[in-house]
Amino acid sequence: MITVKNLYHHFELGKKGNKTTLSVLQDISFQVKEKEIVAIKGRSGSGKSTLLHLISGFIHPVKGEIWIDGTKVTDLNETDFAAFRLQHLGFIFQNFQLIPSMTAYQNVELPLILSGATQEKRKAVVQETLRKVGLENHGEHYPSELSGGQQQRVSIARALVLNPPLILADEPTGSLDSETEENLLELIQQLNEEMGITFLIITHDDQVARIGNRTIEIADGALVEGGVIHEI
Amino acid sequence: MKFKDQFQFVRQNMKKNKVRVFMTMLATAIGCAFLIVLASVGFGLHDSLIQDTMQNRAVTEIQVHGKETDGSYQALKDEDIDYFESISGVRAVTRKKQLQQSPVFSINDYQVQTMAMTTDFPSEMKAGLELSKGKLPEKDNEIVVGHDFASRLAKSNISDEELYNDQDQVKEKYQYDGDLIGKEIEMKVVQIEDNEEKSHTIPLTISGITEAPNREWFQDQNVYISESVLKEVEQFTGTNRGMITTPGQEDMSSGQQQEDSYDQVTIYAENMEVVQEISDELKNKNYASYSVVSEIQQINMIFTIIKTGLIIVGTIAVLIASIGIYNTMTMAVTERAPDIGIMKAIGAKPKTIKRIFLLESGMIGLAGAIIGTAIAFIVSMAVNIALPLILESVFKEELPPELRFSMIPWSLVLIAAGICLLVTVLSGLRPARRATQIDVLKAMRREV
Numbered sequence: 187m188i189t190v191k192n193l194y195h196h197f198e199l200g201k202k203g204n205k206t207t208l209s210v211l212q213d214i215s216f217q218v219k220e221k222e223i224v225a226i227k228g229r230s231g232s233g234k235s236t237l238l239h240l241i242s243g244f245i246h247p248v249k250g251e252i253w254i255d256g257t258k259v260t261d262l263n264e265t266d267f268a269a270f271r272l273q274h275l276g277f278i279f280q281n282f283q284l285i286p287s288m289t290a291y292q293n294v295e296l297p298l299i300l301s302g303a304t305q306e307k308r309k310a311v312v313q314e315t316l317r318k319v320g321l322e323n324h325g326e327h328y329p330s331e332l333s334g335g336q337q338q339r340v341s342i343a344r345a346l347v348l349n350p351p352l353i354l355a356d357e358p359t360g361s362l363d364s365e366t367e368e369n370l371l372e373l374i375q376q377l378n379e380e381m382g383i384t385f386l387i388i389t390h391d392d393q394v395a396r397i398g399n400r401t402i403e404i405a406d407g408a409l410v411e412g413g414v415i416h417e418i
Numbered sequence: 419m420k421f422k423d424q425f426q427f428v429r430q431n432m433k434k435n436k437v438r439v440f441m442t443m444l445a446t447a448i449g450c451a452f453l454i455v456l457a458s459v460g461f462g463l464h465d466s467l468i469q470d471t472m473q474n475r476a477v478t479e480i481q482v483h484g485k486e487t488d489g490s491y492q493a494l495k496d497e498d499i500d501y502f503e504s505i506s507g508v509r510a511v512t513r514k515k516q517l518q519q520s521p522v523f524s525i526n527d528y529q530v531q532t533m534a535m536t537t538d539f540p541s542e543m544k545a546g547l548e549l550s551k552g553k554l555p556e557k558d559n560e561i562v563v564g565h566d567f568a569s570r571l572a573k574s575n576i577s578d579e580e581l582y583n584d585q586d587q588v589k590e591k592y593q594y595d596g597d598l599i600g601k602e603i604e605m606k607v608v609q610i611e612d613n614e615e616k617s618h619t620i621p622l623t624i625s626g627i628t629e630a631p632n633r634e635w636f637q638d639q640n641v642y643i644s645e646s647v648l649k650e651v652e653q654f655t656g657t658n659r660g661m662i663t664t665p666g667q668e669d670m671s672s673g674q675q676q677e678d679s680y681d682q683v684t685i686y687a688e689n690m691e692v693v694q695e696i697s698d699e700l701k702n703k704n705y706a707s708y709s710v711v712s713e714i715q716q717i718n719m720i721f722t723i724i725k726t727g728l729i730i731v732g733t734i735a736v737l738i739a740s741i742g743i744y745n746t747m748t749m750a751v752t753e754r755a756p757d758i759g760i761m762k763a764i765g766a767k768p769k770t771i772k773r774i775f776l777l778e779s780g781m782i783g784l785a786g787a788i789i790g791t792a793i794a795f796i797v798s799m800a801v802n803i804a805l806p807l808i809l810e811s812v813f814k815e816e817l818p819p820e821l822r823f824s825m826i827p828w829s830l831v832l833i834a835a836g837i838c839l840l841v842t843v844l845s846g847l848r849p850a851r852r853a854t855q856i857d858v859l860k861a862m863r864r865e866v
Contacts, residue, residue: 244763244858265767272765283862285757287434299423300766344764 187352187384188218188241193250195236210236211407214250220351223378223385225398230390233407238356238388242275243267255351272300276345276383280357282337284329290316290340291325297348311347319343319373335366342373346383353377355387359394371397419770428778431750439782442739442746446786447793449739450838453732454794454826455801457834460728462802462825464721469820471710471717478509480685480697480709491706493679498705502685505699507692510544512537513680515648518661522606523571523641528594530570534605534641535681536648545686552599552626558646560625561603564638567627568594598624605647609655609662618654620647733837739786740845747779747849751856758853759861768854775853779846780839787838791831798824 193214196207210233218224228234239245241252243259252260255274262270277283284293291312298308316322319339329337338358345353358374359367375397377383387394395401403410419427432439484491485498494513502511517534539547539554539562555562571594572581583589605620622643631638651660659681685700685707687693693711700707751758758771801824806817 239859242763265769268762268765268767270765271763275765277763279862283760283763285760287430287757296761297764299427300419300761300764300770302420302423 187220187222187255188216188386189251189253190217190237190241191215191251191253193237193240193252194248195233195240195245195250196248209407211240211247214404214407214409216402216409218384218386220384221378221382222400223374223387223398225387225389225395225401226404227389227392227395227401228404232404234388234390234404235356237404238354238386241386242277242354243271272297273348274350274352276348276350276353278338278341278345278353278355278358280360282329282334282341282361284337284340284344286329289326289328290321290332290336290343293329293340294325294343294347297344301348312343315343315347318346318377333366334362335369338362338366338370339373342370342377346377346381349381350383352384352386355385357389357391358387359389359391364393367393419766419773424770424774424777427774428781431754431774431778432781435750438746438749442742443782443785443789445739445742446736446783446838446842447789449736450787450790450834451793451797452735453729453837454791454830454834455797455824456732457725457728457830458794458798458824458826460721460725461827461830462822464717464725465825466818466821467717467721468714470818471713476686477690477710478687478693480687480693480700480707482683482685482700483706483708486704486706493681494683495679499680499683501703502683505685505696507688507696508685509688510541510546510686512541512545512682512684512686514682515645515659516681517607517643517648517651518657518659519607519655521641521651524574524604524606525571525594525596525598525601527574528571529574530567530572530639532567532570532639532641534643536645537642539642545684548629549626550629552624555625555642555644557623558644559620559622560644561622561647562626562628562642563598563624564640565628565630566637566639567641568598570639598627600624605641605643607651607654607660609657609660610664618651620650622647729833729837732834733841736838736841740841743779743782743842744845744849746782747775747846748852750778751775751849751853754853755856755861756864758856759858762856762858763862772850772854775850776843776846779850780843782846783839783842784835786842787835790838791835794834795826798826 193211194209195211196209199206199208214237226234226237236245240247241254241259243262247260250260251258254270257270257274259267259270284290285296288296294312294315295308298311303311313322313325316325319342321336321339321343324332324336324340327336329340332340338361342353355374359370362370371394374385374387378385385398387398389395482494482498482502484493486492499511499513502508515536520531521534522529522531543554549562550565552562570588572588573592576592581588581592601624603622603624605622606617607620608615608617610616628638648660652658655661655663657663685696687696690711693709697707697709697712758766761771762768802822805823806821809815810817
């Protein structure tokens with residue numbers, strides 16, 4: 187599903203004429219197979235979020251290749267990557283990233299609107315997806331009227347609504363209490379098993395890493411070998 | 419993303435900042451109304467002037483003054499008339515030879531001094547001349563008089579102060595009130611010989627009176643004589659067209675008018691559409707001609723320049739309003755940066771983001787244009803009602819009834835709406851481009 191080959195990335199700091207380079211990722215290579223749940227674990231500043239942003243196409247790598255579902259995404263331009271993201275990737279963010287002026291229903295509907303789906307199709311799919319995450323009665327609520335766990339479920343529903351083969355999750359439980367976290371991890375496992383969706387989860391939490399089939403550990407921008415915690 | 423969804427999306431966004439969006443729309447509407455009202459003055463005065471020109475002159479008339487040959491203008495002769503009549507679209511060609519003195523016409527003790535001329539009656543009838551009484555002349559000594567001839571025929575022994583009223587018309591009690599048809603009338607022409615005035619009287623008979631002219635202000639008191647009467651006058655005066663020779667100017671008559679040439683030649687076209695074609699053909703053959711169509715063309719050209727100038731001045735008001743739109747859209751982009759970031763993250767193309775913001779500025783522009791047009795129609799109506807009343811009360815003079823100060827044709831509405839939309843979309847272009855360049859990560863971290 188995902189192949190990362192010899193990936194390098196650095197950030198340029200400072201102003202023009204006095205720039206310094208901060209190396210973030212060095213020679214990262216790994217693979218994620220279909221229907222896997224893979225956790226990328228590392229401390230703060232290890233470069234795990236940068237890795238996810240590179241895979242998501244939010245930033246472009248300095249060197250290396252990323253392949254997703256048979257497409258070399260590092261060759262895509264901004265417009266093509268946007269279209270690719272819409273059809274192939276779902277996102278779950280730490281702080282949910284819901285549009286506050288839209289209801290839960292409208293937030294989940296947004297990817298369908300962007301894909302040009304008809305209103306009838308949208309209605310049926312959104313209701314079904316909200317039911318899957320257990321929020322069928324909360325569609326008309328605004329994010330501010332929902333709990334953290336419910337907001338993250340809306341975020342998952344939005345990631346699921348176009349039925350992507352891969353969901354990228356950036357610290358999905360970072361803003362949740364332990365009980366809610368447990369429920370959410372169960373939901374992710376359930377979606378993986380029932381729908382066969384591949385999950386790549388960025389986390390620093392061992393509890394989260396534990397639900398993965400594999401764990402890839404990153405330290406100081408480089409891959410740490412032998413990071414497998416749990417295999418089915 | 420479908421257009422309908424984009425529209426819904428924009429509507430929702432606009433609802434979030436109703437007051438700000440309304441104020442921007444209002445500024446655009448005022449700019450648009452100013453543009454329309456300003457240009458409508460040009461359109462109104464143009465229309466009034468064209469109507470005035472069309473009313474005062476026959477639109478199918480082409481006056482031909484002469485033909486340019488070797489740098490000088492030659493008077494028109496029979497072969498020119500034959501050529502004019504052969505041009506397609508020509509209904510009639512009238513030609514007149516005018517007596518170069520005003521003879522005195524007398525019936526008993528009533529008399530009038532007026533112009534006399536020869537004309538070709540068949541072509542005059544084709545051109546639309548009608549007689550109100552009598553018939554066309556059949557004999558050489560028969561004449562046709564103009565419709566107002568009788569009203570100028572007055573008692574001869576009355577002083578001028580007593581004879582005329584305030585409007586310079588002969589008082590009714592001194593006017594000839596008998597029937598003119600079949601009446602004997604004397605035409606007296608004069609010539610100066612050896613510093614002495616000599617006169618010659620020709621007896622004539624009135625056979626017909628022309629119909630009243632179409633224009634109320636126009637008076638026809640001419641006398642239409644035959645060629646043989648003209649020849650008799652010329653024989654008496656010894657000059658072409660009966661010109662009076664004053665001492666030292668004996669040679670003036672020679673060469674001024676050739677015997678077989680015409681003084682007034684008018685071509686009547688079958689309809690207004692062919693007037694320009696005939697005028698062009700005459701121009702190609704070096705004839706000097708004039709028609710109301712060429713005057714209208716000149717008026718149109720001048721007013722096109724004036725109207726363009728007014729539209730440009732009006733556009734400045736819309737440009738000022740566009741600063742408001744630019745400001746509103748920039749604020750909208752800044753406020754919605756996190757939302758834009760989320761949309762981009764889940765797969766919105768930069769083009770879609772740009773289109774949403776352009777649609778929003780376009781909708782503000784369209785709403786502004788609609789409101790502005792409505793305001794402009796109200797202002798235009800008020801101007802047309804109030805301004806004549808104000809001017810009449812200030813200058814104590816009645817304005818022409820066809821005068822319109824402001825007129826808003828649909829073309830002006832379309833031009834103004836087009837300018838308004840273009841300016842508003844252009845002013846939204848930079849904020850829209852900025853929206854597409856928003857960094858997803860910074861936006862989601864609320865750093866934009």
